[in-house]
Amino acid sequence: MIESFFFDFDGTLQGFENHTISDSTLEALQLLKQKNKNIYIATGRNLVDMPDDVFSYGFNGFINNNGGMCSDENKNTFFVEYLDPNDIEALLEYDEQNPTAFSFMTTDNPFSINRVNDGIIKSFSHFNIKVPDVVNPKDLRRDNIMQMNLFVDEIQEKYLMENVLKNSVATRWIEHFADINPKDVNKMKGIERMANKYNIDLSKTMSFGDGGNDIAMLKGCTIGVAMGNANENVKQIADYVTTSVEEDGIWNALKKYEII
Numbered sequence: 075m076i077e078s079f080f081f082d083f084d085g086t087l088q089g090f091e092n093h094t095i096s097d098s099t100l101e102a103l104q105l106l107k108q109k110n111k112n113i114y115i116a117t118g119r120n121l122v123d124m125p126d127d128v129f130s131y132g133f134n135g136f137i138n139n140n141g142g143m144c145s146d147e148n149k150n151t152f153f154v155e156y157l158d159p160n161d162i163e164a165l166l167e168y169d170e171q172n173p174t175a176f177s178f179m180t181t182d183n184p185f186s187i188n189r190v191n192d193g194i195i196k197s198f199s200h201f202n203i204k205v206p207d208v209v210n211p212k213d214l215r216r217d218n219i220m221q222m223n224l225f226v227d228e229i230q231e232k233y234l235m236e237n238v239l240k241n242s243v244a245t246r247w248i249e250h251f252a253d254i255n256p257k258d259v260n261k262m263k264g265i266e267r268m269a270n271k272y273n274i275d276l277s278k279t280m281s282f283g284d285g286g287n288d289i290a291m292l293k294g295c296t297i298g299v300a301m302g303n304a305n306e307n308v309k310q311i312a313d314y315v316t317t318s319v320e321e322d323g324i325w326n327a328l329k330k331y332e333i334i
Contacts, residue, residue, distance in 0.1 A: 076333060077278040079106060080137070080265055080291055081324070083117035083124070084201055085247070085284035086301055089319040093202035098325040100131065105334040107132045114268060116261045118245075118253045118287050120221065121145055122184040123203060135272070139179065139221040140245060140255050140287050141264030144271075153267050154181070155256050158241035159216035166211060168238050175225035176254075177206055181218045186211075194225055197250040222254040247285020247305070261287065262294035280331075282316075282324060284308060299327045 081087050088095050106113050115128070116137040124136070129149065136145045144153040168174065175194055177187040187194065187206040198205045224231060224244070231252045235244050243259070244252040261281075269276050279295040281288070284304035292298025292312050300312035301323045309315050316327035328334045 075278060076111070076280045076297065076331070078112040078114065078269075078274045078280070080114045080116045080261070080279065080281040080295065082261075082281075082283035082285070082288050083115055083119055083128075085303060085319055086282050086288075087115070087319075087324070088125075090200060091320060095128075095131075096320070096322065098322040099319075102325045102328050102334055103131055106328075109334075111333075112272075112274065114265075116141070116264060116281065116283075116288075116291055118221075118247065118285075120179045120184055121149060121151070135268055137261060137264035137268060140253055140259060141261045141267075141290075142220050142255050142259045144264055144267050152271065153264075154220060155259050156217060157219045157222065157254065157256055161239045161241050162211075162216045162219055164238045164240075165222075165234070168234070169211075174230075174234075176211075177223045177225075178211065178214070178219050179221045180214060181220070186214075193250065197225065197248075200248070200250070223251045224254055225251045228252075245285070245287035245289075247287045253287055260290035262290040265291055265294065280333075282327065284319070297331065 103113055112134045114135045115133055118140045121138045134147050142155040143151055145151040175189050179185055185206045186209045188211050190208055195205055231244055241257055242254050243257045244254055246252040277296055280297040281291040281295040282299045283292055284301040289311055298312050300309045300315045302318035316323040
């Protein structure tokens, strides 16, 4: 019997076409709550970048920054992990010789970016998020950066992770960029921290996702569901592949497992 459900946000709860949560998904969440199930968001987004209406849907908690931040139902954060300051310094040194676009999330300035171009504008438009303010990252503290987004291709990503960001891990869930987190951070680790705080039985968990940063939790939860719009590598490790986010994927999966 599944008691706790963990949902990725972009491409899972919310579609990329109209940037809203469908009526069927909202009804599914309501039915889960009526059955006294626990529902959580587990996303690569920072907490402050979540749409305001999300906080009215009755989620029991929020896992943000791919597991690097955990907060309760009232958005009170009880866990935060930061990137290694040595990695930040190494990236800044690399950037001097090889200009690279990256955004970063800190406790002082929740979302900033070091440079903007047409590709970056397009990327943020894809998520219906305002392009962050441009700041000089050299002016920031090195010890409070929670997550970064690297706007590079997979070849550049591989080089940077092997030679520059040696204490970090990259997950790519869309072609435009990769998320950068501390090496021991992923969504399943966030679920485990949530479980420790709220006595969640991990053998009674189900997760939904569509991107590379969802793989850890789809493999770690008892049932991992990939959306129909998921990357192929995500579908391959999932217990079940449902329809796409625009085609009532969450509703259909919960029906298939006779949960609603």
